[in-house]
Amino acid sequence: MATMTAAQSKAASKANYNAFLAVCPSQKLLDRISDKWVTLVLTALGSGPDCVDEPGSMRYSELARTLAGVSPKMLTQTLRALERDGLVTRTALATVPVTVTYELTDLGLSLQQMIRGLKSWAETHMDDVLANRVAHDGGAEAG
Numbered sequence: 001m002a003t004m005t006a007a008q009s010k011a012a013s014k015a016n017y018n019a020f021l022a023v024c025p026s027q028k029l030l031d032r033i034s035d036k037w038v039t040l041v042l043t044a045l046g047s048g049p050d051c052v053d054e055p056g057s058m059r060y061s062e063l064a065r066t067l068a069g070v071s072p073k074m075l076t077q078t079l080r081a082l083e084r085d086g087l088v089t090r091t092a093l094a095t096v097p098v099t100v101t102y103e104l105t106d107l108g109l110s111l112q113q114m115i116r117g118l119k120s121w122a123e124t125h126m127d128d129v130l131a132n133r134v135a136h137d138g139g140a141e142a143g
Helices: 006-015 026-033 036-047 060-066 072-084 106-142
Strands: 088-093 099-104
Touching (some): 026 036, 036 060, 036 072, 036 099, 036 106, 060 072, 060 099, 099 106
């Protein structure tokens, strides 16, 4: 058996990921990143506090205001999970009171670019989806 370098071993492992297999860890990652709050947090952080298309850091309170309807517990859990996965960094500054900011990592930015497209698609096609729901639901009642 030939000895592999760390890079070769990583590449071989990466080639074996297949989200269609129940045992593949990428299924859990897909479950995490498809969560509504993860999607919205990544999008908000990717657009900065002024909702411009440049990533920036945001304080917890800015995120909470931006994400209407998120509970403090859910926002905290989401940020901790994103930090654990290496998608977000948390910086605490020694001020009174302590200032905590969150920012996307390079890995988070790469994911955020795709998620921003998904958010845009949902906003652009919401009227079509709603019309299809009405047509479908109305057709079911007539049948």
